[in-house]
Amino acid sequence: MNRPPDAHPRGLCALAAQQSVEAIGGAVPLLQGGRTCTLRLYQGMSQANGNQGVGYDGGSSIACTGLHSLYGSRPDCTDLLPNALEALARISEADLFVVLTGCPAELIGDDVAGEVRRFREKGWPVVHADLAGFSGDAWSGHERLCRALVDQHVSETFEQDERLVNLWGPVPYLDPHWEGDLLELSRLLSGLGLVVNPLFGCGSSVAAWKRIPSAALNLVVSPWLGTALCHHLRERFGTPSLQVAVPPVGRAATESFLRAVAAVLPVDPLRLDAFLASEEAIFSRFLEKGSDLFLRHDERAPERFHLVADSYVALGLHRFLACEMGLPAGVVILIDRPRHGREALLELFRSAGKRAGEISFADGTDIAEVLRERLSRESGRAIVLGSLWDEPLARELGAAFLPVSAPLGDLLVLDRSYLGMRGALRLLEDLWGAVLS
Amino acid sequence: MLRAVAPARAGLSLDRDAELRALSYLGCSYRGSFSLLGILGSIPEAVLVSHSSQGCDADFATAELRFRRRFPGSGTSARTVGTSLTESDVIFGVEQRLSEVVDEVMARYSPRAVFVRAKGCAAGRSGWEVQEEINLLRRRYQVPILLARCDALRERASKHHPRLHDDAWRHVPGRQAATGTFFNKIEFGREDGFSRLLDRTGLPWNSMAIGASWDAWERSGSAKASLVLSSVEFGDDWSEMLARDWKVPATKVAPYGFEGTRMALKAAGEATCEPSRFRFLSESEEARFRDPLRELRSTLAGKRILPLVAAYWGDDLSIVSMLGELGAEVPGLGVNGERWESLLGPSDVADSFYGPDGLGLGRMGGYKLLSLLKELAPDAVVAMHNGVAPWCARLGIPVLEIPDPRAALPFQGMEGLVRFGQKLSNLIDNPLFAALSRRPVMPYRREWLATPLVRELP
Numbered sequence: 001m002n003r004p005p006d007a008h009p010r011g012l013c014a015l016a017a018q019q020s021v022e023a024i025g026g027a028v029p030l031l032q033g034g035r036t037c038t039l040r041l042y043q044g045m046s047q048a049n050g051n052q053g054v055g056y057d058g059g060s061s062i063a064c065t066g067l068h069s070l071y072g073s074r075p076d077c078t079d080l081l082p083n084a085l086e087a088l089a090r091i092s093e094a095d096l097f098v099v100l101t102g103c104p105a106e107l108i109g110d111d112v113a114g115e116v117r118r119f120r121e122k123g124w125p126v127v128h129a130d131l132a133g134f135s136g137d138a139w140s141g142h143e144r145l146c147r148a149l150v151d152q153h154v155s156e157t158f159e160q161d162e163r164l165v166n167l168w169g170p171v172p173y174l175d176p177h178w179e180g181d182l183l184e185l186s187r188l189l190s191g192l193g194l195v196v197n198p199l200f201g202c203g204s205s206v207a208a209w210k211r212i213p214s215a216a217l218n219l220v221v222s223p224w225l226g227t228a229l230c231h232h233l234r235e236r237f238g239t240p241s242l243q244v245a246v247p248p249v250g251r252a253a254t255e256s257f258l259r260a261v262a263a264v265l266p267v268d269p270l271r272l273d274a275f276l277a278s279e280e281a282i283f284s285r286f287l288e289k290g291s292d293l294f295l296r297h298d299e300r301a302p303e304r305f306h307l308v309a310d311s312y313v314a315l316g317l318h319r320f321l322a323c324e325m326g327l328p329a330g331v332v333i334l335i336d337r338p339r340h341g342r343e344a345l346l347e348l349f350r351s352a353g354k355r356a357g358e359i360s361f362a363d364g365t366d367i368a369e370v371l372r373e374r375l376s377r378e379s380g381r382a383i384v385l386g387s388l389w390d391e392p393l394a395r396e397l398g399a400a401f402l403p404v405s406a407p408l409g410d411l412l413v414l415d416r417s418y419l420g421m422r423g424a425l426r427l428l429e430d431l432w433g434a435v436l437s
Numbered sequence: 438m439l440r441a442v443a444p445a446r447a448g449l450s451l452d453r454d455a456e457l458r459a460l461s462y463l464g465c466s467y468r469g470s471f472s473l474l475g476i477l478g479s480i481p482e483a484v485l486v487s488h489s490s491q492g493c494d495a496d497f498a499t500a501e502l503r504f505r506r507r508f509p510g511s512g513t514s515a516r517t518v519g520t521s522l523t524e525s526d527v528i529f530g531v532e533q534r535l536s537e538v539v540d541e542v543m544a545r546y547s548p549r550a551v552f553v554r555a556k557g558c559a560a561g562r563s564g565w566e567v568q569e570e571i572n573l574l575r576r577r578y579q580v581p582i583l584l585a586r587c588d589a590l591r592e593r594a595s596k597h598h599p600r601l602h603d604d605a606w607r608h609v610p611g612r613q614a615a616t617g618t619f620f621n622k623i624e625f626g627r628e629d630g631f632s633r634l635l636d637r638t639g640l641p642w643n644s645m646a647i648g649a650s651w652d653a654w655e656r657s658g659s660a661k662a663s664l665v666l667s668s669v670e671f672g673d674d675w676s677e678m679l680a681r682d683w684k685v686p687a688t689k690v691a692p693y694g695f696e697g698t699r700m701a702l703k704a705a706g707e708a709t710c711e712p713s714r715f716r717f718l719s720e721s722e723e724a725r726f727r728d729p730l731r732e733l734r735s736t737l738a739g740k741r742i743l744p745l746v747a748a749y750w751g752d753d754l755s756i757v758s759m760l761g762e763l764g765a766e767v768p769g770l771g772v773n774g775e776r777w778e779s780l781l782g783p784s785d786v787a788d789s790f791y792g793p794d795g796l797g798l799g800r801m802g803g804y805k806l807l808s809l810l811k812e813l814a815p816d817a818v819v820a821m822h823n824g825v826a827p828w829c830a831r832l833g834i835p836v837l838e839i840p841d842p843r844a845a846l847p848f849q850g851m852e853g854l855v856r857f858g859q860k861l862s863n864l865i866d867n868p869l870f871a872a873l874s875r876r877p878v879m880p881y882r883r884e885w886l887a888t889p890l891v892r893e894l895p
Contacts, residue, residue: 005538006491006519013492028880034558037492044495048502054827057880061825091885103490103558107527133490134559135524364521365545388498392514407498410506 013133014141022055023172033102050413106132168226180417247316329357610658833874
């Protein structure tokens with residue numbers, strides 16, 4: 001069998017991008033598909049993933065055209081859409097409607113794109129994204145949604161703002177720390193005098209999407225997700241892009257991140273150094289505070305860490321723990337499947353040198369097998385950083401466990417982030433809390 | 438008396454088939470399959486295979502969390518596996534993928550039974566071939582491989598929950614040799630209070646609950662009688678099948694509030710031919726909780742508490758009855774024999790909020806929910822569907838969410854009523870809701886929220 005069965009869904013489906021729409025202030029989704037899909041994805045991506053809440057217009061009840069029947073009396077389902085859209089516009093405080101098509105519409109070949117285009121040509125703020133569940137995972141759905149928003153909503157007229165940065169990073173809701181990550185990255189960039197265009201999360205708006213062409217830089221903080229979009233944005237608007245493949249966790253990665261940005265934008269070098277110094281002073285103070293624990297021999301202390309996460313989450317944590325904290329990695333299992341550049345991605349992990357561990361892509365039941373095999377044969381205590389699905393195995397084999405990837409489980413995540421130097425301190429608190437408890 | 442304002446007067450012309458704010462708990466029949474996941478996926482010796490694309494299995498995590506809460510520290514997990522259908526499966530055939538996954542499941546877990554939760558939309562296009570594939574697999578492995586259909590494409594949960602279409606289900610009970618001296622206790626809810634009360638009778642129960650063994654299912658056909666405690670439709674199906682095919686009489690009870698609990702215990706006494714044991718229980722419980730109830734009634738007297746509970750299998754009426762016993766006023770219920778007219782929406786009982794004569798939004802009426810809430814301005818809301826509570830909170834209305842309409846309400850028995858009342862008492866004037874509504878994110882137009890949906894008749 002080519003693909004193992006999936007006991008533990010992690011990448012979900014393309015329609016998961018409904019949660020990306022929820023992350024945009026003023027955007028109202030309209031699902032052309034089965035309404036239960038909405039509930040399940042909300043449960044899996046928000047409730048069971050850190051209880052992240054309902055977003056601007058969501059939760060278990062987003063607007064839906066009620067397309068259920070392929071075989072009923074209605075020969076053409078598309079006529080549902082205009083009616084629903086018109087009525088929705090009369091009750092909604094929306095700056096943009098985003099029509100999402102799930103499996104049923106795609107199976108019957110419903111021309112939703114054409115219908116939405118007709119509305120757009122009449123001046124309606126409406127876009128369409130094809131997100132049939134069987135056609136891809138959550139990462140591909142998010143990519144498709146962003147591309148649809150850019151192509152169908154963002155116009156060519158703009159004024160350049162040399163301090164404005166479009167930030168492309170974590171996938172809203174799928175990454176349980178996405179909003180905290182965006183806030184921390186924005187805080188870091190504002191320390192350089194830059195302004196982040198709030199596309200998702202706290203403070204986001206549909207207007208921010210209109211400002212995309214005005215930005216001086218498209219900044220991708222991810223090993224792969226968002227690079228294709230930024231290539232497209234460069235072609236369309238001429239906006240340069242910068243990819244920081246390793247999300248900045250800790251001192252070295254944060255400094256590297258800020259210097260990389262400062263190298264391509266007009267940032268005052270004195271301001272950069274002063275900001276870095278202030279961040280570092282805090283980081284050093286608290287790192288030193290923890291050293292009493294880090295350096296003491298304690299049989300509960302981990303001798304290595306194992307990591308199961310998508311490459312965005314994994315890369316930042318791996319780099320910090322292995323390269324700054326000197327904790328060797330055991331196995332690193334990547335659950336996302338970038339279409340290109342997998343070898344380059346693996347090299348990024350391997351560059352951690354002797355503490356890099358064994359890195360692989362896996363999914364389904366293979367993940368548990370890899371983890372079990374490794375945990376069973378090694379001596380000394382380990383900590384597993386993973387998802388709800390990895391916890392029982394970690395406990396069974398005597399390892400500590402810290403939830404870092406989706407689904408996170410029964411926790412509350414508000415603005416938590418492990419990015420930056422401050423996030424790294426929070427990571428250490430959580431990691432050692434898991435070890436000692 | 439209040440009468441509904443017609444949709445046209447409310448400024449909307451709406452195709453009957455459009456659902457402007459789909460209340461997903463009323464969703465397609467795949468929604469109903471969540472109870473299958475929770476029940477069948479928790480049988481330790483069996484595996485549930487969900488035959489769909491992976492997004493449809495996003496509820497695995499919720500089921501897993503519920504399983505862990507039920508069995509803390511057990512170190513085990515729900516036994517669920519997905520076929521994770523892709524585009525190529527849809528094009529070239531989903532049956533092959535199902536066969537591969539069942540083969541893998543048999544090799545890895547050697548289960549005593551396999552349940553196939555089918556079909557989401559992706560699998561749905563292949564019609565009944567899934568049944569054919571399952572018949573083949575059943576012959577190959579000689580263990581029960583059982584299909585529970587829930588076609589998102591064809592049916593609505595509110596009318597067609599996943600049924601046990603597969604005839605093989607009827608052969609499961611009675612496979613275990615049993616003495617026939619016990620009673621089935623069919624309870625798939627999250628609340629154990631009333632169940633524990635039944636245990637105090639000392640009668641031998643065959644508990645069919647979340648996490649029950651496959652043996653319990655197999656011997657259920659030899660029971661003297663079945664007592665059904667929860668409103669989960671799968672429990673209804675099972676007890677009906679036992680009655681029809683295995684001659685095990687079934688009694689369904691709704692042990693909510695003092696009156697409901699009294700009646701439930703009386704019915705249980707009759708079903709087990711042990712009326713005196715249950716009468717004693719009823720009296721002792723009543724004596725225990727009479728004073729706390731009196732105190733709560735004085736606190737909640739006259740408070741207007743609106744239940745947002747879909748009219749599934751009587752859960753709505755149970756909540757309404759409990760609120761009545763607590764002395765609260767239920768907006769939308771008749772006073773002195775009068776009743777409000779159903780609000781808008783079709784008079785489809787299963788799709789409306791509490792009952793044929795009570796307040797209703799109708800299946801397609803979810804978008805009216807907030808306007809209605811604003812207009813009624815209740816002192817508190819009891820919402821039985823997850824994700825609804827934040828909407829109430831944005832309006833500053835105190836709300837208690839009781840998630841998941843497909844499990845028993847978490848307040849069974851007289852003790853449950855008192856606990857329910859205490860929670861409501863704490864809700865009224867709770868400062869949290871003022872804080873939550875200070876800067877509300879409200880994706881509705883003010884005009885719409887101010888649109889009257891009901892008017893009082895002279």
